[in-house]
Amino acid sequence: MxxxxxxxxxxxxxxxxxxxxxxxxxxxxxxxxxxxxxxxxxxxxxxxxxxxxxxxxxxxxxxxxxxxxxxxxxxxxxxxxxxxxxxxxxxxxxxxxxxxxxxxxxxxxxxxxxxxxxxxxxxxxxxxxxxxxxxxxxxxxxxxxxxxxxxxxxxxxxxxxxxxxxxxxxxxxxxxxxxxxxxxxxxxxxxxxxxxxRGLAGIQIDVKGPKGDLHSGLYGGAVQNPLHAIVEILQSFRDKEGVIQVEGFYEDVLDVSDEERAEFAALEFDLEKEKQDLGITEDFGEKGYSFVERTWIRPTLEINGITGGFSGEGIKTVLPAEASAKITCRLVPNQDPDDIVAKLRAHIEANKPKGVTVKITDFDKGQxxxxxxxxxxxxxxxxxxxxxxxxxxxxxxxxxxxxxxxxxxxxxxxxxxxxxxxxxxxxxxxxxxxxxxxxxxxxxxxxxxxxxxxxxxx
The missing domain is CATH 3.40.630.10 (Zn peptidases)
Incomplete structure (x- = not known):
C-alpha cells in the first residue's frame, strides 16, 4: 500500500x-x-x-x-x-x-x-x-x-x-x-x-424470613433478621484483602507467564494518578498483584447492590421480611461461568444462617x-x-x-x-x-x- x-x-x-x-x-x-x-x-x-x-x-x-x-x-x-x-x-x-x-x-x-x-x-x-x-x-x-x-x-x-x-x-x-x-x-x-x-457470572440472592415485616421491638432478638442474614452470607465471600473464600474458586485459573507480566509492568501504569482520578486514598486487592493485574488477569467477586428493609427519611423500627443482593464475578481464562455459579450456590448453602430461606437466581454469564x-x-x-x-x-x-x-x-x-x-x-x-x-x-x-x-x- x-x-x-x-x-x-x-x-x-x-x-x-x-x-x-x-x-x-x-x-x-x-x-x-x-x-x-x-x-x-x-x-x-x-x-x-x-x-x-x-x-x-x-x-x-x-x-x-x-x-x-x-x-x-x-x-x-x-x-x-x-x-x-x-x-x-x-x-x-x-x-x-x-x-x-x-x-x-x-x-x-x-x-x-x-x-x-x-x-x-x-x-x-x-x-x-x-x-x-x-x-x-x-x-x-x-x-x-x-x-x-x-x-x-x-x-x-x-x-x-x-x-x-x-x-x-x-x-x-x-x-x-x-x-x-x-x-x-x-x-x-x-x-x-x-x-x-474477563468473563462474567452473576447471581441474585433473595433471603426470606417472616411472612411480613415485624416490629423490631416486639420481635428483635427472637426472629432472624433477613438483612443480618444476607450480610453474613456476603461477608463470607471474601477475606479482608479481597481473596475469595468460595471453595475451588481459583482452581482453574491459568498462570500468567513472567513475560506477560513484564509487558504489563512496561506499560508504566500511574497508580497515584489512577487513585486521584478515582477519588480513592488506597487501592485494594490480592497481595502480590499490581492494580493492572488485579483488573486484567485475576478473577473477582463483587456485591453490586443490596436491598431490604426501610431506607426512607428518618427511622422505622422494622425487622424486614426479606432482603436481596446482586453478585457478579469477573472470570479469567479457563474458568467456566456455570461451574462458578455452582460453587457460589454450594458456598451460600454452607454459609446460610438459620431461620431464613434463600433463593438463588442466575443471570448474566459470559465466557x-x-x-x-x-x-x-x-x-x-x-x-x-x-x-x-x-x-x-x-x-x-x-x-x-x-x-x-x-x-x-x-x-x-x-x-x-x-x-x-x-x-x-x-x-x-x-x-x-x-x-x-x-x-x-x-x-x-x-x-x-x-x-x-x-x-x-x-
Missing amino acids: NAQVIDQYFKDHREEHLEELKAFLRIPSISSLSEHKGDIRKGAEWLRDAMQNAGLENAKVLETEGHPVVYADWLHAEGKPTVLVYGHYDVQPVDPLNLWETPPFDPHVRDNKLYARGASDDKGQTFMHVKAVEALLKLNGELPVNIKFIVEGEEEIGSPTLPKYVEQNKEQLKADLIVISDTGMQGPGRPAVCYGL PFLTPYDHPAIQAAGRSYEKVYNVKTAFTRMGGSVPIVAVFDQVLGLPVVLMGFGLSSENFHAPNEHFHLENFDKGLRVISDYLFEAADLK
Whole structure:
C-alpha cells in the first residue's frame, strides 16, 4: 500500500466521510427500548446501503430472533486470508437527557471531537472499517485480503440472539481471523491491542424470613433478621484483602507467564494518578498483584447492590421480611461461568444462617477470552498502529466482558484481534458521548494498513 496515496484519499474525502457518519448517528437505534424497533431496522438498512456503496458485495439485512444483523463480503483475493469484521450498530439509551450539551442524535463537532450517541461505541468505529474498504477498492480496484462483515443490533443488550446466529451460520462466517474495533486505546496517542477479556457470572440472592415485616421491638432478638442474614452470607465471600473464600474458586485459573507480566509492568501504569482520578486514598486487592493485574488477569467477586428493609427519611423500627443482593464475578481464562455459579450456590448453602430461606437466581454469564499476545495476527495489528501513531503499541488485556467475543472464539475457533480507537474519557454509555477525530483520521489509516499486514499472515 502506498501510504501517501491512501493518506491523501482520506484527507480529500474527510468532510464527506464525516457527513455520512453524522447521518448514521442521527438514527436513534436504541436496542433496549421497544419504541425504537423501527429505528433499529432503519440503522441496519442504512449500514447495508453504506456497505453496498463502498463496493462490498452480498450486502444484506438478515433476520434473527431479535434485531437483525447486517452482512456483506468481498471474496476475490484468491489464496489470501479472510478477515471477519464484527461491530454493532445499536446504541445505549440517552438519559438523563438534560445533561447533554447538544442533542444526542444531532451530531456536532466541537474541539475536533464528534459528539453524538454511538460516535465512539460503536457506530463510529464500525463505520471506519467500511470506509477503509471503500478507499482500497476505489484506489486499487481490489483488496489485499478477503473480507466479511457481521454487524449486529443487540450488543448493548447482551447479544441475546447472535450466539445462535453464529452457531447456525458457521459456513457463512468462516474466516481466518476476526477484527473488532469496540475497545479503547491506552490513552491519547497511545494505541493498544487487546488480546484478553474477563468473563462474567452473576447471581441474585433473595433471603426470606417472616411472612411480613415485624416490629423490631416486639420481635428483635427472637426472629432472624433477613438483612443480618444476607450480610453474613456476603461477608463470607471474601477475606479482608479481597481473596475469595468460595471453595475451588481459583482452581482453574491459568498462570500468567513472567513475560506477560513484564509487558504489563512496561506499560508504566500511574497508580497515584489512577487513585486521584478515582477519588480513592488506597487501592485494594490480592497481595502480590499490581492494580493492572488485579483488573486484567485475576478473577473477582463483587456485591453490586443490596436491598431490604426501610431506607426512607428518618427511622422505622422494622425487622424486614426479606432482603436481596446482586453478585457478579469477573472470570479469567479457563474458568467456566456455570461451574462458578455452582460453587457460589454450594458456598451460600454452607454459609446460610438459620431461620431464613434463600433463593438463588442466575443471570448474566459470559465466557472469558484469550488470544495469545504473541499470535501473528495480534502482532501484525501492533505494527499497523506503530506505522501511523509512531509509538510502541501496548498489548493489553481488559477487565470487562464482551460475551460475543468468547462466542466467536469458541464457535468459530479463530484468533480475535481487538484493535479499538476509543478513549476511556469519551463518555460512551453516558451523556455527551464523543469520538476524538484524531483517532478517526488515524484509525482509517491503521485499518487500511492492517488489511495489507493480514494478507501476509499464514
